[in-house]
Amino acid sequence: MLSLPPRTQAVLEFFFTSTGRASFAPSSENAADVAVFDVDTVESMQRWNDFHARTSKPGIALSVTPHQIDGAVWVQKPVTPAALLAAAASLNAGKWYRADGSGTASAKPAAEPASVKPNFDRFIASAPVQAPPPPAPPAVEPPRAPARPDFGGLMRQVLSTPAEPTAASGVAVPAPVPVAAAQVAAPEHTPSAATSAVAEGARSGVETASTTTAAEPAHGAVEHGAHGGEPGHPAHPEPHLDVSELEKQDEALLCGTREDVSAVQLASDTNLRYDPNQYLIAALKEAYLVSAKWRVPTQFETSAGVIVVDTLQNLVYMDFDEAQLTPMYRQRMAKRPKTRVVSAGDFAKMRPRFETQGAVVRADSLLWRAAMLTAEGRLPSGVSPDRPIYLKQWPNMTRLQRTPHSLRIAAAWAIKGASIEATARLLNIPQRHVFAFYNAALELDLVTEDGSHIHRARSNKGPRNRGLLTRLFNWLGK
Amino acid sequence: MSHKDHKIIFTGPVGAGKTTCIKSISDIEPITTEEEASDMTTRRKPNTTVALDYGMIRLGPNEKVHLYGTPGQERFNFMWDILTKGGIGLILLLDNTRPDPFQDMRFYVNAFRGFIDNTRMVVGITQMDNQRTPTIEEYVAQLKELNLAAPVYEIDGRKREDVSTLVQSLLLSLDPGI
Numbered sequence: 001m002l003s004l005p006p007r008t009q010a011v012l013e014f015f016f017t018s019t020g021r022a023s024f025a026p027s028s029e030n031a032a033d034v035a036v037f038d039v040d041t042v043e044s045m046q047r048w049n050d051f052h053a054r055t056s057k058p059g060i061a062l063s064v065t066p067h068q069i070d071g072a073v074w075v076q077k078p079v080t081p082a083a084l085l086a087a088a089a090s091l092n093a094g095k096w097y098r099a100d101g102s103g104t105a106s107a108k109p110a111a112e113p114a115s116v117k118p119n120f121d122r123f124i125a126s127a128p129v130q131a132p133p134p135p136a137p138p139a140v141e142p143p144r145a146p147a148r149p150d151f152g153g154l155m156r157q158v159l160s161t162p163a164e165p166t167a168a169s170g171v172a173v174p175a176p177v178p179v180a181a182a183q184v185a186a187p188e189h190t191p192s193a194a195t196s197a198v199a200e201g202a203r204s205g206v207e208t209a210s211t212t213t214a215a216e217p218a219h220g221a222v223e224h225g226a227h228g229g230e231p232g233h234p235a236h237p238e239p240h241l242d243v244s245e246l247e248k249q250d251e252a253l254l255c256g257t258r259e260d261v262s263a264v265q266l267a268s269d270t271n272l273r274y275d276p277n278q279y280l281i282a283a284l285k286e287a288y289l290v291s292a293k294w295r296v297p298t299q300f301e302t303s304a305g306v307i308v309v310d311t312l313q314n315l316v317y318m319d320f321d322e323a324q325l326t327p328m329y330r331q332r333m334a335k336r337p338k339t340r341v342v343s344a345g346d347f348a349k350m351r352p353r354f355e356t357q358g359a360v361v362r363a364d365s366l367l368w369r370a371a372m373l374t375a376e377g378r379l380p381s382g383v384s385p386d387r388p389i390y391l392k393q394w395p396n397m398t399r400l401q402r403t404p405h406s407l408r409i410a411a412a413w414a415i416k417g418a419s420i421e422a423t424a425r426l427l428n429i430p431q432r433h434v435f436a437f438y439n440a441a442l443e444l445d446l447v448t449e450d451g452s453h454i455h456r457a458r459s460n461k462g463p464r465n466r467g468l469l470t471r472l473f474n475w476l477g478k
Numbered sequence: 479m480s481h482k483d484h485k486i487i488f489t490g491p492v493g494a495g496k497t498t499c500i501k502s503i504s505d506i507e508p509i510t511t512e513e514e515a516s517d518m519t520t521r522r523k524p525n526t527t528v529a530l531d532y533g534m535i536r537l538g539p540n541e542k543v544h545l546y547g548t549p550g551q552e553r554f555n556f557m558w559d560i561l562t563k564g565g566i567g568l569i570l571l572l573d574n575t576r577p578d579p580f581q582d583m584r585f586y587v588n589a590f591r592g593f594i595d596n597t598r599m600v601v602g603i604t605q606m607d608n609q610r611t612p613t614i615e616e617y618v619a620q621l622k623e624l625n626l627a628a629p630v631y632e633i634d635g636r637k638r639e640d641v642s643t644l645v646q647s648l649l650l651s652l653d654p655g656i
Contacts, residue, residue, distance in 0.1 A: 292615070311613070312610070312611060312613070313610050313611075314610060314613060393615075393618045393627070393630070394628075394629035394630065394631075394647065396614050396630070396631055396632055397629070397631060397643055397647065398631040398632055398633050398639075398640045398643050398644070399631075399632050407643070407646055407647060407650060408650065408654070410629075410647075410650075411647070411650035411651065411654040412654050414627070414629075414651075415650075415651060415654045416654060453622075453627070454627070464652055464653045465484075466653055466655070466656060468482075468484060468537075468541075468566075469566075469649045469652055469653050469656045470656040471537045471538070471541070472484075472535070472537060472543055472566075472645075472649055473646055473649045473650070473656050475535060475537055476503070476642045476645055476646050476649075477642075477646070
């Protein structure tokens with residue numbers, strides 16, 4: 001930092017030792033890779049000119065108004081952590097302004113998330129903040145570009161082509177940038193709750209809507225308004241991915257595309273109904289329930305191979321590629337395979353085969369998803385859309401595929417109960433979303449028409465602030 | 479213009495992930511008051527929260543939700559009543575690798591029973607990838623014995639989405655109509 005105003009220096013020193021420590025490491029002028037200077041301060045500009053002429057190294061230019069300065073990335077004052085991190089990413093990518101127009105230049109200000117911009121100055125402690133001794137400049141590693149979720153993998157599974165390995169979403173973190181620091185004594189930084197000396201945490205991760213891994217079935221937050229995370233700071237341009245289009249495809253697979261129908265039509269049209277007992281899901285559910293009841297693994301045979309369900313570990317083992325299951329979900333079975341208990345000895349002999357030639361996946365996730373793929377937007381035969389539905393317990397929603405409005409439906413059925421038809425109407429959501437949730441919860445044995453446990457557990461609660469709850473809910477869903 | 483302040487309480491035993499969870503959803507860099515653990519806590523982690531963790535969510539220019547993480551050791555339980563006063567609800571985090579997580583759950587449910595009865599609670603189970611039992615169903619059964627019904631989720635406190643789902647479920651438990 002080159003002759004920065006004391007207040008700016010204090011802010012940056014605090015930032016470099018807290019939120020920004022992964023991206024910045026203060027160092028002496030001789031060892032620095034980047035200089036931070038204040039365009040609005042004469043002495044700082046002079047020192048920058050000397051530094052840049054001597055070393056040709058880049059810098060971060062701080063000023064109130066935009067500037068195109070040769071060799072520098074401009075950051076607007078008041079400085080924010082997000083802008084500094086973005087500047088670090090630009091520097092790592094070699095994107096600074098070049099007066100001769102060579103290379104990749106960026107005269108635009110460091111990008112920030114579109115949110116309330118905090119004024120860093122508000123968080124400065126009254127006492128001068130002293131920086132710790134400048135550490136040795138760390139080795140600069142090329143940042144790892146974040147991988148994108150492979151919705152194409154899901155489509156390939158559906159179309160019975162071999163699933164390609166998919167990458168989990170990653171985080172691109174700018175490599176630490178050694179920064180020329182003014183020579184200061186080695187102080188202690190003492191955080192204090194009273195001074196609120198904190199910086200905005202800039203989240204530089206990408207939490208995408210759906211992540212498919214080789215080990216687990218696709219687990220996605222398809223629920224509208226329930227996506228977490230913010231865009232990160234990739235070092236290299238990423239190809240554009242139409243996430244919304246892929247989400248729609250996933251939703252169509254799990255919920256179907258049928259528009260709402262009347263109660264009369266639902267009761268009379270057999271195309272809107274299916275019998276789960278005629279499909280593989282029935283065998284999976286039986287194996288799941290038997291395993292849960294007797295606390296032992298259970299197995300059954302399919303045309304593709306053997307499936308073992310172990311609810312104690314919440315795992316399903318198969319000695320074939322999991323991708324073969326998806327088309328099997330939709331095939332009517334002439335006869336349901338028989339479920340039998342697996343002895344410990346037999347299971348130990350089978351395990352190497354599962355782990356080397358087949359797949360091991362979460363049992364609850366598999367059943368949940370299998371139920372929706374089997375139903376294809378229909379309701380099971382014999383289920384009345386007018387009778388109240390309750391949940392025995394909330395599904396484990398952090399690990400199950402979330403379809404649109406699934407959390408709201410879970411809440412409605414866990415807290416109060418409601419019929420399928422009323423749920424769609426009261427929540428003002430498409431019936432197919434309610435059907436999908438119902439089918440999935442049914443196969444995990446979470447659904448009941450007995451609401452006595454809810455009535456017993458209900459007690460008087462204090463008054464609610466619906467406005468606050470709604471605002472916070474929507475904030476979390478961003 | 480008046481300021482509106484609300485709070486959500488994170489509690490649970492030492493090492494369950496309170497600090498990490500708050501960090502995942504806080505709008506600000508959380509304030510933690512960690513010290514080197516001096517007691518049996520050292521067996522689980524080198525540092526531990528001795529006062530409380532603090533994070534914050536900004537809903538708007540004049541509205542904040544304060545996130546408080548209670549210290550895990552029982553000797554700081556005098557702070558719990560103070561912290562819960564006026565709170566929206568409770569997030570109980572349990573570490574599945576602890577020797578007796580059910581005992582942990584019973585302890586914290588009893589300690590915060592009045593607050594839970596007047597608001598709502600959700601339960602997040604951490605470290606399930608390292609220790610698969612007890613299962614979620616077993617936790618639910620234990621809650622039933624305590625005459626409670628609450629969402630119980632497997633979570634990774636480092637994942638914002640997991641913590642966000644936990645809090646969203648707390649809010650929906652309070653009012654399914656939001």
